[in-house]
Amino acid sequence: MRGVLRCGRYQDTLAETTCDLLCVDAPYSSRTHSGHNGGAAKANRCTAEDEKRLRVDKRTGSVYAVGANRRQSIDYAAWSPGDVQEFVDFWHPKTRGWFVAMTDHVLAPVWAEALSRTGRYVFSPLAFIAPGSRVRMTGDGPAQWACWLVVARPRTPLFVRWGALPGGYTLPKGLGRAESKPCMPGGKPLWLLREVVKGYSRPGDTVCDPCAGMGTALLAASLEGRLAIGSEMSPATFALAQARITESSGVGLDTVSELTHDDLQDRQQHRASVGSSPHGQLPVGPAPRAGTQQRP
Numbered sequence: 001m002r003g004v005l006r007c008g009r010y011q012d013t014l015a016e017t018t019c020d021l022l023c024v025d026a027p028y029s030s031r032t033h034s035g036h037n038g039g040a041a042k043a044n045r046c047t048a049e050d051e052k053r054l055r056v057d058k059r060t061g062s063v064y065a066v067g068a069n070r071r072q073s074i075d076y077a078a079w080s081p082g083d084v085q086e087f088v089d090f091w092h093p094k095t096r097g098w099f100v101a102m103t104d105h106v107l108a109p110v111w112a113e114a115l116s117r118t119g120r121y122v123f124s125p126l127a128f129i130a131p132g133s134r135v136r137m138t139g140d141g142p143a144q145w146a147c148w149l150v151v152a153r154p155r156t157p158l159f160v161r162w163g164a165l166p167g168g169y170t171l172p173k174g175l176g177r178a179e180s181k182p183c184m185p186g187g188k189p190l191w192l193l194r195e196v197v198k199g200y201s202r203p204g205d206t207v208c209d210p211c212a213g214m215g216t217a218l219l220a221a222s223l224e225g226r227l228a229i230g231s232e233m234s235p236a237t238f239a240l241a242q243a244r245i246t247e248s249s250g251v252g253l254d255t256v257s258e259l260t261h262d263d264l265q266d267r268q269q270h271r272a273s274v275g276s277s278p279h280g281q282l283p284v285g286p287a288p289r290a291g292t293q294q295r296p
């Protein structure tokens with residue numbers, strides 16, 4: 001078993017979890033959600049019928065809900081700046097290494113400011129340009145469909161000397177459009193998450209995605225030899241993620257299951273007994289000035 005996925009809000013299910021890389025594709029702002037949904041909030045469409053239509057491309061790990069209307073609307077609630085701040089406050093003390101948050105142009109500055117207040121060094125947002133994506137917002141300026149990756153690292157020597165990484169992400173050569181499709185509305189392609197996992201963590205690290213959706217980051221982490229831990233609050237999406245990852249077992253993840261707090265504690269005790277992370281201790285110390293952008 002190289003990964004665990006819990007069903008529920010991360011605040012409840014992952015209270016005891018720590019990680020090396022925090023990689024999250026959290027809900028976007030209400031502006032993006034309403035643009036994507038044609039201005040209307042939609043009911044959760046992730047039904048048992050959808051599950052029956054699930055198809056997994058075993059080669060890429062991509063999931064398609066055949067014939068289901070899963071690409072049309074975003075079912076989960078948008079996040080406010082307060083949700084972002086709560087998330088950063090919760091995860092900063094539990095994250096030993098890099099912090100990568102995927103978001104839209106509205107919340108990107110909010111993530112950057114919240115992470116900066118923790119004392120991490122925050123980079124300029126990196127763009128992920130989804131090929132062939134539909135333009136989401138019209139009539140109010142240049143069309144935009146970019147996802148921003150807000151990346152931050154601790155100000156400790158290991159991370160200062162980490163090495164050069166991509167300044168943005170586009171579809172790699174050799175991959176077709178089909179392989180770049182997300183597996184759910186607002187989801188991200190597996191190749192992107194594999195790149196992020198490879199770039200910002202080392203083999204054997206623990207990668208956590210607290211808002212796992214269809215489990216793309218967890219699958220990517222497992223495929224790249226990391227321990228994956230995550231949570232998804234929608235039971236329907238959780239069920240689809242379970243099915244997806246179980247189907248993909250041939251490419252790396254053995255099982256996905258719900259864990260109790262006792263299980264998580266056992267896992268952490270085991271980890272402590274076999275050796276600590278090469279990243280060392282959790283970041284501690286006073287939060288520096290808001291908005292600082294100086295290195296390291």
Ligand SMILES: C[S@@+](CC[C@H](N)C(=O)[O-])C[C@H]1O[C@@H](n2cnc3c(N)ncnc32)[C@H](O)[C@@H]1O
Nearest residue numbers: 009010025076186187188211213214215216233
């Ligand atoms: C953008 S989607 C993630 C998609 C994922 N990256 C993928 O490609 O499969 C965001 C997910 O976060 C979940 N979510 C929102 N708030 C949450 C919380 N407090 N705890 C756990 N999951 C949450 C939503 O239900 C939604 O499925």
